[in-house]
Amino acid sequence: MDAHAVEDIRRSVDVVAGHWGGLKILVNCVGMQREQALLEVTEKAFDEVIEVNLKSAMFLAQAAARHQIAGDQDGAQVHLLSVRAQLGLHGRGYSTYCASKGALTMLIRQHASELAPHGITVNGIAPTVVRTEMARHWLENPETHAQVLARIPLARVAEPRDVAGAAVFFTSPAASFITGQVLYIDGGITGSQ
Incomplete structure (x- = not known):
């Protein structure tokens, strides 16, 4: 699928x-980043990040909802965000990325409101x-790897299984009364910054 x-x-x-x-479940893990400092952000990079991170989420959710509603059964939609939906990043060019993920938070809340009458929950995971x-480029560089670990109270990066566990939860019956929420899988960053 071309997310553009x-x-x-x-x-x-x-x-x-x-x-x-x-279709009963959507897990949207489409996303990208173009790191550019505020004074260097290009319109092309801005448009592409918004297109992939936000616009594609809107239309994935819409397409999935059409099938979920037609199936006349409960369902779930889960979108992957980032801690950058809530926190800026000092010393890095993350304006567009943070804006796209913050906007996705509001998209989740609005879609949760609109899809609730159909028994469809909509939530987010923000690792x-x-x-x-x-x-990989952050973790293979000893300097940036150390900077990343210094910000995380649990002193490790997330593993894919950490995120997958949250997605399984949000799409399970255990989460059937949870909608419009974002779960931060962040090793304590948002609790300490």
């Missing part, structure tokens, strides 16, 4: 729903640095 193209997003969701005979390809 709404028609491709819709087509992809339709294909998945058609293959499985419906700190996760040991993934996107974070």
